Amino acid sequence: MSARDEILAKVRSALDGVEPAYAVPPAPRVPDRGDLAALFVERVEDYRAVVTRCAAPDLAGVVAQVLDGARAVVPPGLDLDLPGAVTDDGFTAYELDRFDAVVTRARVGIAETGTIVLDHAPDQGRRAISLVPDLHVCIVDAGQVVADVPDAIALLDPARPLTWISGPSATSDIELDRVEGVHGPRTLHVVLVS
Amino acid sequence: MSGTFVGMPAFPTAAREALGDTQLRRNLAHATRTIRDKRAKVVAEVEEWEELRLAGAGVKEAALRDLATHLETLEDSLTRAGATVHWARDAEEACAIVASVTKAQGADEVVKVKSMATQEIGLNEALEADGIAAWETDLAELIVQLGEDLPSHILVPAIHRNRAEIREIFRRRMGAVGRPAPDGLSDEPAALAGAAREHLREKFLRAKVAVSGANFAVADTGTLVVVESEGNGRMCLTLPEVLISVVGIEKVVATWADLDPMLRLLPRSSTGERMNPYTSTWSGVTPGDGPQEVHVVLLDNGRTRALADDVGRQALRCIRCSACLNVCPVYERVGGHAYGSVYPGPIGAILNPLLNGVTDPQTASLPYASTLCGACFEVCPVRIDIPSVLVDQRAAVVDSHRDDRIPKPEAVAMKGAAWTFSSARRLARAEQASGLAGRVLGRFSRTTLPGGQAAAGRLPGPAAGWTSARDLPAPPAESFRAWWLRTNGGTDGGQDGGGS
Structure with a gap:
């Protein structure tokens, strides 16, 4: 008997006499927290990420200011005029390691938890580009911010790879003290456009 | 490169060694206190945490x-x-x-x-x-x-x-x-x-x-x-x-x-x-x-194997959050190595026996590595009733020794108790003996329990292990049944039991 068939047979025999149908109680919703954009900013800053709010026409200028001359890689669909930024051309990991920064957009923001989710569409690029450089500038539209985790899950397509980001890379492995900056970008700068 | 847990001693031996390491106890006390406080703060933010736990437990239960x-x-x-x-x-x-x-x-x-x-x-x-x-x-x-x-x-x-x-x-x-x-x-x-x-x-x-x-x-x-x-x-x-x-x-x-x-x-x-x-x-x-x-x-x-256990099945809901470790008074003092497995703490004390059976002495010692205080169940995000599974696994350990050629002292004591309790006359005689022992022990006792009752000292023989870490109250001089008979169920006055 193959390992597959043997494991499935053992599972079935282990559950002999157990009713398979089971009603899952619905998960509760968070109460209305009012201004989602404001809550989002507060919660993102709580992780010691940097947040800048700006109006749509000022976006390119604000991002250029944040980059401050850093050598940046950008996804092909960013649709933002950034002088000096290099569009991702399938760089190797070693080549990406030579960039200081990356600028991406996002798919959804979660106010309750201060989380940004990338679904790696062309305006965000493949997963590696938002991982290897040390500074991640992430542009979020205020209209993309939802209240809580279930709202995000309903919007996201599981067939795409997803990266949920809540603040910069961090660890609590030494005496359970939180330290920002291990392997992922050590600085996360969120630009919230309204 | 890293070591393995193969050949680890049973929990009581490993725990005794860990308790002697003051640096370890300081590190653990600091770390578990920090994480407990952090968890309590963010959990308190969620108004309907209990409903969320019920939903999480339900998702995993339905899948299993x-x-x-x-x-x-x-x-x-x-x-x-x-x-x-x-x-x-x-x-x-x-x-x-x-x-x-x-x-x-x-x-x-x-x-x-x-x-x-x-x-x-x-x-x-x-x-x-x-x-x-x-x-x-x-x-x-x-x-x-x-x-x-x-x-x-x-x-x-x-x-x-x-x-x-x-x-x-x-x-x-x-x-x-x-x-x-x-x-x-x-x-x-x-x-x-x-x-x-x-x-x-x-x-x-x-x-x-x-x-x-x-x-x-x-x-x-x-x-x-x-x-x-x-x-x-x-x-x-x-x-x-x-x-x-x-x-x-x-x-x-x-x-x-x-x-x-x-x-x-x-x-x-x-x-x-x-x-x-x-x-x-x-x-x-x-x-x-x-x-x-x-x-x-x-x-x-x-x-x-765990899935086939009607009581233990719920342990497979575990999402490896480790909240049960951080609140456990036993884990906080002995640390993870004493459990002899990659799954330490309360969840390890049930998961290891469920996954592997209780045939070796190390795994069989784990269900006893708990005071059954219930803190683990209270924090578990998927509501695993760890104390109930621990008790059930203790029963599994006892069951696994039923056919031993040389019974454990505990099994002999239980058999003796069953024989005594099954006859009113035998019970009365045992109570008389225990009252006499109580008077003797009370007289020589040097320890007094809260409330003034005398404590028996260290017991000899196989019972010594039990009294080495606990106070055993000296048996009362008069049993309840003797008191009931003497006072006609308390109606003849005489609140105080006779004797010392």
């Missing part, structure tokens, strides 16, 4: 009750998404699959995301025997691996080490396996994390094969989920060409929407954060993005 169906669905969705699905009955089979996929790439090393399942099956040691180096990339796992140490906590495997010890390990060991620690490395956590970043980066950039586990596997979409903090997970899941994920069959949830209560419960229970820094999800292969060859090893290794 129809597990065969969900596993077949998962296999289908993964295969459609371009992943190769393997099945492994036990540790040996799982390790062999990982080794053969790695060798097929011509690789002699893998980078690893922290994974309980791969620790459970001893993957690193098996790969090493096959000439493949496995690099742990989680900071705490790196500390454990470099220090040739054993993990002592599910979430923070190096919780027993303080910053000074970690600096020493980095300074002495990093150079032997890659980029050495920088000169003048301080013991500031930020500096230590920076040294780990530098040390591991070259390994991430050159790695061809990565090995991960998964926190959840979504059956209907074929999606695997890894929840992490440092970004080492993202590195492993994104940069190499080949990804092998070892996933216990109990990690399945039925639908994509089922992730909702889980992703709200896990970070708050685990690291005490609203959300962990990074969560990655992927469904098979994405052309042009990340690994182009994706393998998933579905692992049994005792899970079907």
